[in-house]
Amino acid sequence: MRAMVYRGPYRVRMEEKDIPSIEHPNDAIVRVTCAAICGSDLHLYHGLMPDTRVGMTFGHEFTGVVEEIGSSVQNLQRGDRVLVPFNICCGSCFFCVRELYSNCHNTNPNASAIGGIYGYSHTCGGYDGGQAEYVRVPFADVGPSKIPEWMNEEDAVLLTDACPTGYFAAELGEIKEGDVVVVFGAGPVGLFAARSSWLMGAGRVIVIDHLDYRLEKARDFAQAETINFTEHDDLVMHVKKITDFLGADVCIDAVGAEADGSFFQEVMTTKLKLQGGSPVALNWAIDSVRKAGTVSIIGAYGPLFSAVKIGDVMNKGLTLRSNQCSVKRHWPRLFEHVKNGVLKPSEIVTHRIPLEEIAEGYHMMSSKLDNCIKPLVQPQAA
Amino acid sequence: MAYTAQKSKIAYDSNELRNRIPGWGVDLDPKDRPAVPKEKFNPNTGAHWTFPERQAERWPRERSPEHKFLTPVFGTVCPPKGISGMIRRYAYKFSEGRAAHWLLLMGADRVDVLESRVTGLLTGRPDNPITEAGLQSEIKHHGLRSRLGQHRADLKHQPLDLLIMVGTWLAVGSAIYALGRAIAQNGSAER
Numbered sequence: 345m346r347a348m349v350y351r352g353p354y355r356v357r358m359e360e361k362d363i364p365s366i367e368h369p370n371d372a373i374v375r376v377t378c379a380a381i382c383g384s385d386l387h388l389y390h391g392l393m394p395d396t397r398v399g400m401t402f403g404h405e406f407t408g409v410v411e412e413i414g415s416s417v418q419n420l421q422r423g424d425r426v427l428v429p430f431n432i433c434c435g436s437c438f439f440c441v442r443e444l445y446s447n448c449h450n451t452n453p454n455a456s457a458i459g460g461i462y463g464y465s466h467t468c469g470g471y472d473g474g475q476a477e478y479v480r481v482p483f484a485d486v487g488p489s490k491i492p493e494w495m496n497e498e499d500a501v502l503l504t505d506a507c508p509t510g511y512f513a514a515e516l517g518e519i520k521e522g523d524v525v526v527v528f529g530a531g532p533v534g535l536f537a538a539r540s541s542w543l544m545g546a547g548r549v550i551v552i553d554h555l556d557y558r559l560e561k562a563r564d565f566a567q568a569e570t571i572n573f574t575e576h577d578d579l580v581m582h583v584k585k586i587t588d589f590l591g592a593d594v595c596i597d598a599v600g601a602e603a604d605g606s607f608f609q610e611v612m613t614t615k616l617k618l619q620g621g622s623p624v625a626l627n628w629a630i631d632s633v634r635k636a637g638t639v640s641i642i643g644a645y646g647p648l649f650s651a652v653k654i655g656d657v658m659n660k661g662l663t664l665r666s667n668q669c670s671v672k673r674h675w676p677r678l679f680e681h682v683k684n685g686v687l688k689p690s691e692i693v694t695h696r697i698p699l700e701e702i703a704e705g706y707h708m709m710s711s712k713l714d715n716c717i718k719p720l721v722q723p724q725a726a
Numbered sequence: 727m728a729y730t731a732q733k734s735k736i737a738y739d740s741n742e743l744r745n746r747i748p749g750w751g752v753d754l755d756p757k758d759r760p761a762v763p764k765e766k767f768n769p770n771t772g773a774h775w776t777f778p779e780r781q782a783e784r785w786p787r788e789r790s791p792e793h794k795f796l797t798p799v800f801g802t803v804c805p806p807k808g809i810s811g812m813i814r815r816y817a818y819k820f821s822e823g824r825a826a827h828w829l830l831l832m833g834a835d836r837v838d839v840l841e842s843r844v845t846g847l848l849t850g851r852p853d854n855p856i857t858e859a860g861l862q863s864e865i866k867h868h869g870l871r872s873r874l875g876q877h878r879a880d881l882k883h884q885p886l887d888l889l890i891m892v893g894t895w896l897a898v899g900s901a902i903y904a905l906g907r908a909i910a911q912n913g914s915a916e917r
Contacts, residue, residue: 351846352839354887355858359851368781368799394831395814397804398842416779419772434799435773442765450778453789453797455822460801466788466814467831470801482799486772515761521754522737542747545754547737554879567747574877588736590728604879615886617832648828672771674760677753686749704867707860711884714867 346723347401347476348702353391354710356703361401364472364480369416372484374408374426378501379474379721381709383531384644387601388465389706390614392621392646395454395466402463403721404430405504406474407497410484419485426488427500428481429508429671432460432471435486446668451482457647458668467647475702477723489675492683499682501720502532502689504671508678509642510536510598512669514544516640517594522547526583526592526632527568528625530558532692532718533642534598538566541594543686550592552579552628554604557715565691573605583632591634599625600643613650620648627653633662641666695719788818810838843898855892 349359364373382405388396410424420426433440434450439459451460452469460482463473472479481488491500510533519525525541527534530553541549550569551562559570576582584591601621602614609622621644629639630653639662657664681687694717697705708716728734743750756762778798785805789796806814817830846852856862863869873881 351842351853351858355853355855356860357854357858367802369779391835394828394835396835397810398838399804401803416774418774432799433771434778435771436775436778440771440773441767441769443761443768444765445771450797451799453787453793453800454818455790456792457822460799466801466804470803472801472803483773483778485774512761515759518756521740521751524737540753542743542750543753544759545740545751547740547743554877556876572877574879586736588728588734590733590736604883607882610883611886615883646828647822648825670761677758677760681749681752684749686752703858703860704863705860708863708867711863711869711872711887712878712880713863713869713872715872716867 345477346699347472348403348699348721350388350396350400350402351398354389356389356402356706358700358702361476363478366412366414367480368482369414370483370485371414372410372417372420372481372488373412374406374428374479374481374488375411376406376408376474376477376479376723377425378407378497379403379723380405380501380506381475381705381719381721382505383533383709384464384600385706386710387644387646389710390602392601392614392617393465393467394647397466400463400465401472401476403473403475403479404462404464405501405506406462406479407491407501407504408474408479411478413484417484420488420490425491427491427504428462428474428488430461430505431487431668431671432462432469432482433486433672434483440486443670443673444667445670445672447670455647461668475699475721475723477699487672489672492679494683495679496690498690498693498720499688502692502718503675503678503682505669506532506692506718507536507687507689508671508674509533509669510538511540511674511678512667513537513596513598513640513642514540516642516665516667517541517596517638518663518665519544519546519594521545523593524548524550524587525594525596526550526552526629527596527598528552528629529598529643530555530562530570531598534596535562535565535692535717536689537596537598537642538562538568539687541596542567543681546594550583550586555712558717561692561717579605580628580631587634591637592632593634594638594640595629595633596640597626597629597643601645603643618648620650621645623650623652626650630656630660630662633660635660636662638663638665642669692718693720697721699723788815790818790822792821808838808841810834810841813837
């Protein structure tokens with residue numbers, strides 16, 4: 345089969361690989377019909393995530409058709425069209441039965457701090473991802489869901505990570521009616537977090553980024569106020585001024601490891617890889633939120649230490665909430681929102697690229713070319 | 727006013743927002759939010775086992791010592807190999823709380839890249855720094871227009887990406903050249 349393959353930092357190519365096989369009775373093999381490149385794939389692409397091995401296939405956002413099932417699979421049949429959450433979860437461990445699917449304890453032998461994730465390094469279990477023609481889906485009776493007849497495939501693929509993760513980011517903020525919410529980062533997750541903040545009753549939503557085209561999308565898609573941080577010498581001071589020197593009630597870090605805004609941190613983290621991620625966005629969030637406010641951290645960071653302003657967290661009495669999104673838990677409500685037209689995930693898709701052009705897709709996304717926000721990958725030849 | 731008990735008018739009125747934003751407030755009640763409360767006991771996850779059947783271990787699978795045993799399901803792609811594999815196996819002797827664990831893994835990743843460059847050459851699939859870096863997209867997707875006059879913060883460090891990309895090839899090329907030159911000079915000195 346044809347698959348995207350990692351060749352080292354800033355290098356990927358398409359290669360022929362063996363079609364994955366059933367390795368466990370509850371496995372399914374899914375023929376991928378649509379995949380996406382996620383912003384967090386860039387952490388792998390840039391060589392930031394430990395134990396990212398040459399030869400791995402990335403891609404944790406995908407939809408497909410069930411091609412083969414293991415002997416114990418009961419809930420799926422060959423030919424079913426499915427969307428697959430990015431979390432690989434067993435459904436029976438301490439965490440899964442408490443609906444904390446992203447914290448599954450039975451799918452990632454390489455680390456105990458995080459569950460298994462498709463195509464996300466051996467730190468997340470060493471599974472190949474969906475930027476390929478076929479993918480192995482463990483615990484097929486637990487994770488995947490059949491795509492409803494009424495659902496568009498591009499909406500479905502965004503419901504495997506970006507949309508629920510953004511919605512979950514807003515949930516973590518514990519937003520109350522009239523709250524001022526500041527979202528750091530106008531990538532896909534930031535856009536969904538901003539849009540979801542309104543659903544939870546926010547009184548004002550402000551999105552911060554440095555890319556004008558993404559801020560324009562935040563205004564159109566999420567009807568948010570926007571700030572380009574490059575236009576302000578002191579971003580935190582500006583946020584304080586526009587919130588009557590009180591600060592925001594809720595700040596959402598939807599940026600994570602590769603935050604811009606400090607050249608020093610950029611070199612220390614992205615280039616020299618000496619920290620688990622640039623803490624610039626997170627520290628701006630900590631500084632910009634009001635005392636006793638909530639900071640929701642949904643941006644992905646690596647497992648090494650990062651220089652976070654924990655003293656301010658303590659002195660301000662902040663609540664910090666974070667996790668990887670347990671996607672499956674959010675589906676019933678989000679399916680409802682998509683069906684009712686409250687959310688239209690596919691509105692953020694900007695590019696559709698064939699698998700053959702995967703290297704160009706990664707470079708385009710990494711270098712933010714062509715107003716790229718969300719590229720979809722089409723693995724099947726047209 | 728931040729210095730009195732009431733907030734000043736820094737947010738919009740809810741009624742105005744209800745009219746302006748489709749779906750405003752549909753999840754205002756925390757009970758309607760899927761992740762509230764944080765832990766919700768749900769035995770109907772689709773699992774029909776108490777503990778999953780164990781996947782066959784086809785080779786000694788590396789695992790974090792923070793796990794009691796090898797998890798019943800695991801990924802089987804890219805088993806450790808070569809020098810990078812030795813470093814990786816050693817790294818998994820340290821817990822996730824130790825910097826040594828992660829720094830050894832990061833080091834192994836870099837060694838893996840060098841090993842793969844060599845094996846790529848030997849197996850007839852050499853790496854192509856231009857196509858694998860996706861540089862054609864600079865032309866197809868408006869490389870210059872996307873950067874010029876855009877006030878982007880990342881422009882300050884993007885040249886470093888180029889340095890990293892070509893740096894390994896320059897370093898390896900220089901090393902080969904220096905080695906070849908040293909051997910040639912040594913040979914002529916002996917004559």
